[in-house]
Amino acid sequence: xKRNSFRNLLRTLAGSGIIAACLCSCGPRHNTLTEAEIADGxxxxxxxxxxxxxxxxxxxxxxxxxxx
Numbered sequence: 001x002k003r004n005s006f007r008n009l010l011r012t013l014a015g016s017g018i019i020a021a022c023l024c025s026c027g028p029r030h031n032t033l034t035e036a037e038i039a040d041g042x043x044x045x046x047x048x049x050x051x052x053x054x055x056x057x058x059x060x061x062x063x064x065x066x067x068x
Contacts, residue, residue, distance in 0.1 A: 031044060031048045032044075050068060051067070054066070
């Protein structure tokens, strides 16, 4: 009986958008800069998706085996 009550609660919360809103706004935001960091000249080293602008030490490009 407890299992069904928990499932019903989750369905209710999911249907109302509470879970989605919490997942989107409650956690820390990774791989972003604050306005103050941007103003101080900070730059992100990794965009989270590609290795664009990365290159080997003393090289002009990024060679194998690096990948995302």
